[in-house]
Every structure is written in C-alpha cells, then in structure tokens.
Amino acid sequence: MALSLYDATVANYLQILGAVSAFVEKSLAYFRDKGIDPAEVVEARLAPDMLPFRFQIISVAHHSRGAMEAAKNGVFSPPPAKSGHDYAALQALLKEAHNDLSALTPEAVNALAGRDVIFKFGDNALPFTTEGFLMSFSLPNFFFHATTAYDILRHKGVPLGKRDFMGNVKLKGSER
Numbered sequence: 001m002a003l004s005l006y007d008a009t010v011a012n013y014l015q016i017l018g019a020v021s022a023f024v025e026k027s028l029a030y031f032r033d034k035g036i037d038p039a040e041v042v043e044a045r046l047a048p049d050m051l052p053f054r055f056q057i058i059s060v061a062h063h064s065r066g067a068m069e070a071a072k073n074g075v076f077s078p079p080p081a082k083s084g085h086d087y088a089a090l091q092a093l094l095k096e097a098h099n100d101l102s103a104l105t106p107e108a109v110n111a112l113a114g115r116d117v118i119f120k121f122g123d124n125a126l127p128f129t130t131e132g133f134l135m136s137f138s139l140p141n142f143f144f145h146a147t148t149a150y151d152i153l154r155h156k157g158v159p160l161g162k163r164d165f166m167g168n169v170k171l172k173g174s175e176r
Contacts, residue, residue: 017094046152
C-alpha cells in the first residue's frame with residue numbers, strides 16, 4: 001500500500017490536534033487546581049523574543065486546517081500575530097480545526113496533489129506544489145508550534161508527558 005497525501009497530512013493533523021486539545025484541556029484543570037489564571041498562560045512564552053502560547057495554538061490550527069484550505073484555494077498567508085483569543089477561544093479553535101479536518105475525505109485530499117500553492121507574506125511569494133507545501137512547510141510548522149505549546153505548558157508546571165503529546169497512535173487495525 002502506498003502512502004497517500006491524506007495519510008501523510010490529514011491523518012497526522014488529526015492525531016496531533018486531538019493530542020493538543022487534550023493536553024490544553026488537562027492543563028486547564030491543572031491551572032484551576034493550582035489557582036493559576038489561564039489568561040496569564042495565554043500570553044506565556046519561553047523566551048522574550050518568541051510569540052506567546054496563544055500564537056502557538058493559533059498556528060497549530062492555521063498549519064493544519066488553514067494548510068488544507070490553502071491546498072484547495074492555492075494561497076497561504078501567516079496567521080495574525082495579535083488576536084483576542086482567550087484560553088476558551090483557543091480550545092474552541094482546536095476543536096473547530098479538528099472537526100473541519102475530520103470532514104475531509106481521502107479522495108478529496110488526494111485529488112489536490114500537483115496543484116500550485118503560493119505562500120504570501122508581505123511583498124513576498126513562495127511557489128510550492130501542494131505536496132511540497134504540505135510536506136516541507138506546513139507539517140514542520142504544525143509540529144513546531146504543537147511542540148512549543150506543549151513546552152510552554154510544561155514550563156508552567158503542567159505534568160505532561162510524551163504520551164500526552166503523541167495522542168492516539170494508529171495501532172494495527174485502527175486505521176481509518
């Protein structure tokens with residue numbers, strides 16, 4: 001069996017989006033138990049020159065659901081650095097991304113192969129094929145931001161482990 005574009009992208013997005021949603025939920029319970037205001041966490045960062053937790057979660061959704069939208073319409077732009085998302089809105093964003101990606105069929109995603117996708121930022125435009133965009137740009141960004149969100153929560157003391165990051169793995173017989 002050959003690995004399809006759907007298997008390489010959407011299936012991975014769904015697994016990690018589910019995991020991120022779960023560890024963000026688990027973190028909220030931890031914050032409530034410890035008397036930590038979730039609004040403080042939304043703006044938390046690991047270094048002064050990095051973007052906050054809020055941006056990491058927005059980017060997880062943007063580099064999954066937004067990447068698949070770009071594969072359909074041919075244009076991708078970075079998410080806004082500023083937003084009014086609070087912790088609950090970030091949780092909702094993750095669920096929306098998961099729901100939207102769950103609605104995609106392998107046939108529809110695989111049919112996007114070979115199309116052009118342009119990454120536009122400012123006056124710059126980078127040309128990609130759908131496969132090049134998803135595999136060399138979107139997925140690495142997706143995993144980077146998911147990892148950074150996880151790391152910020154760990155830095156805040158949330159007892160998360162590798163299993164929390166990985167989510168539900170695809171055991172033999174459990175494939176879609």
